[in-house]
Amino acid sequence: MARQYELDAIEKACRTAIEYKKFSYKFIQNIIENRMEDERIPEKKRELPKHNNLRGRDYYNNQQQTLN
Incomplete structure (x- = not known):
């Protein structure tokens, strides 16, 4: 994946995947x-x-x- 996409995009996508607890290659790729x-x-x-x-x-x- 690192050969195809920018490292910054991969890191952001991984943070999103962690946040939503979706730990699949396909989720990050999408x-x-x-x-x-x-x-x-x-x-x-x-x-x-x-x-x-x-x-x-x-x-x-x-x-x-009723309390007031």
Whole structure:
């Protein structure tokens, strides 16, 4: 890989791979080939599972109002 790409691009791509815990040659190669070494990959937002014991923002906002 060092013969094909600039060392700076490889280092940046490796830092990105470490940050996202994607430790494959192909992942690093894709970052470099698509010139994404300076971009950050957005993380997917995960929703909380529906469960009776989980309290949301509204619950805690109401608690704050009753304490005042």
